[in-house]
Amino acid sequence: MSWILGRNHPQAPAQETTGESNVGTAGQATGDPGLTKAEKKAMEAYRFDSSALERAAEAAKTLERSKHAREALDLSKMQESTRQQEYMAKVKEYEAHIEQAKSEQKRVDHEERRKTLIEETKQQQQRAQYQDQLARRRYEDQLSQQQRVQEENLKKQEESVARQEAMRRQTIEHEIEMKEKNRLKLLEHEMRTKAKVDRENRDINLEQIRLKAQEHRVTVLEGIKTAGTVIGAGFEAMLTDWDKVLTAAGGLSLVALGVYSAKGGTGVVSRYIEARIGKPNLIGETSRFALTDALKNPLQYLKRLKSKPADALQGVVLNPALEERLRDIAIATKNTRQNRGLYRNILMHGPPGTGKTMFAKKLAQHSGMDYAIMTGGDVAPMAKEGVTAIHKVFDWANTSRRGLLLFVDEADAFLRKRSSEQISEDLRAALNAFLYRTSEQNPKFMLVLASNTPEQFDYAINDRLDEMVEFNLPGLEERERLLRLYFDKFVLEPAAQGAKRFKLEQFDYGAACSKMAKLCEGMSGREISKLGVSWQAAVYASENGVLTEKMVMDRCLAAVEQHKQKVAWLSEQEKGDYKSITGGGKDSQ
Known part of the structure; x- marks a missing residue:
């Protein structure tokens, strides 16, 4: 724009003159033989071509003399304004690019920070797991050490108890032996003393025995004589009086008849009562x-x-x-x-x-x-x-x-x-x-x-x-019906009646019975009824008195294992008989 506005700026020629002088100075400096090649190359960068300015000045003069000078000026202003607007648009676009770059940089920084946090969290977790593992190992080592110490103490106690028991046994055996020896000595002494006394009192004892035997013989002979005299007098009196003989015979006959009649009648009455009222022993x-x-x-x-x-x-x-x-x-x-x-x-x-x-x-x-x-x-x-x-x-x-x-x-x-x-x-x-x-x-x-x-x-x-x-073992459908029947009898009814310490957790009872029916293959109706009783026992043994689905299934699995154990205890012949009776234990529908 300097050549267009040359008229309004009188300093322009002076600037051109100055430029020429500068160019001359640069040329002189370049042609100076005392400069190095690097200095010459640096000076060439400041070399100025004045021909372009001369052409511009000539064009400005020509334009001033032209009648279209104002239109050209307006056109150049418009071009300049358009360039400025394009420049401003580029500036704004550049600024937008800068903001976008800043946002992208922030996003990248945030992502890097997030990855860093994740990595730090992972490392902390690994560190915590490692520390937990170390703590567990230390605790296990402590437990194993305590167990070893307890085992050693228990072993020492058992050895001590065994030694004490052995000493006690030896003491008891020694006491028994000593008591037996003392008893034998005492018995021997008593026997010797008694034998000595017997030898000394032999004559006295024999005399006492003779006196007792003589008195007993006299007493017996007198008793026999008295009895003979009485019986003889009685028989003599009875034989001389025939009425007494007949009366005695009739009395004895009536007594015998009464005894036998009472015995027979009692047997008949007892059998009748037993048949009508009593219950046979079988x-x-x-x-x-x-x-x-x-x-x-x-x-x-x-x-x-x-x-x-x-x-x-x-x-x-x-x-x-x-x-x-x-x-x-x-x-x-x-x-x-x-x-x-x-x-x-x-x-x-x-x-x-x-x-x-x-x-x-x-x-x-x-x-x-x-x-x-x-x-x-x-x-x-x-x-x-x-x-x-x-x-x-x-x-x-x-x-x-x-x-x-x-x-x-x-x-x-x-x-x-x-x-x-x-x-x-x-x-x-x-x-x-x-x-x-x-x-x-x-x-x-x-x-x-x-x-x-x-x-x-x-x-x-x-x-x-x-x-x-x-009567065969219950099939799948029969087992399910039995399980539902006994579940209602032993679980649902007591729970509904509000039995003490008897509550029931909410779960699908029908599905549980169907599942258990498949597990109880080969079990009899009596075994399934005992399973129902075991559910009640599980409730009574629990802390809170609540029957859960897990408790029900655990009891069922335990009953199945017990049934298998009972079958395993049978001998080979009994197993053959059991299979022939049960049909192999398979479901029969």
Whole structure:
């Protein structure tokens, strides 16, 4: 702009002149031979070309003389303003770039700081873990050292106790030995003294013995003479008077007749009372009330009289097909009693704890009959009395006015084959008595046998059976139903009734029972019922009296392990019998 504004700035030519002078000075300085090459090169940087200024001045003069000088000036101002605006835009853009760079730098710094903090945290955690490991190792070392010290102390105490016990034993043995020696010496001294006294008093003792013998002989002879005189006088008087003889004979006859009649009558009355009122020795449990039971428990007797027949399968969980068959048997038995027909004999066989005894009781209650339970193993100890006991049982059963369901548990204990070498003569006689009393159908009692090994029955026993029912181990569905039944009975009902120290944690009871049903494969109904009792025991043993799902599952797993242990204890023959009875212990649906 200096050449355009040359008119307004008179100093411009002077500046040009000054520039020329400067150029000349620079040229002189460059041409100075006394300068080094580096100095010459530095001086060339200050060299100024004045030709451009001369051309600019000439153009300014030309422009001043032109008529378009003002338009050119305005145009140059506009160009200058545009350049300034572009410059300002570039400046602002540069400033924006600078701010962005600063923000990016801050972000990078923040990220680096965050990484640094993370790394420091990680190092602190590692340091803390290392210190914790060191502390644990020190604690374990201390524990091991304390344990070693305790073991050494215990060993020393045991050795000390052993030494003291040995010393005490030696002392006792020595005391016993000394006492025995003293006793022997004392006994020897006493015997010597007594022998000496006896030798000195021998004549006196012999004289005393002779006097006592003479007095005893005189006394006996006088007694015999007196008795003979009295008896002789009596017989002489009785023989001379025949009325006295007849009276004495009749009195003795009447006394003998009274004694024998009283003895026979007492036996008949006692047997009648025993048959009507008493309970035979072989019967262990019965629902039939005797007169003595009614006097002892009148309320229970009245309650029993008012009780209504219950469902035969109430509380009994079995396979659906088996339940249907047992329900038919219950209905037939009830109708038989109502119509006073002949009862059918039933055999229930299968593994123990599958509900045979329970169903027998329910069957008697459903049909309105009394039930009585006897065990086959009770017959053998009775030996020869077993036959009499069997007859007493059936005589007692025939006196029932309501009908009696006689349940014989473990019947194979005395009803086994008569050709077997294991059966004794007494058992064979008891078996014959049993066969005699069950030879025909009876309207007074119903015979129900239960056995785990029915193949050992005598053929005559099998001939007297009208129905054979097999009770298998519960399958998956039956186990789940049993678990739900006993969970409700032993857990939910006590918890709902507000039993003391008996609370229940909230969890999915149905899912827990389904899970346990899969774990309890091979277990009988009795074992599952004991599992229910173990849940109650877990609550009573807990600190807060709350039954949790973990406690329930732990008890279930413990019961499963106990069942496996029981099976492992069986001998090879018993295992074969167990598998044949249970069908291998697999689920049967």
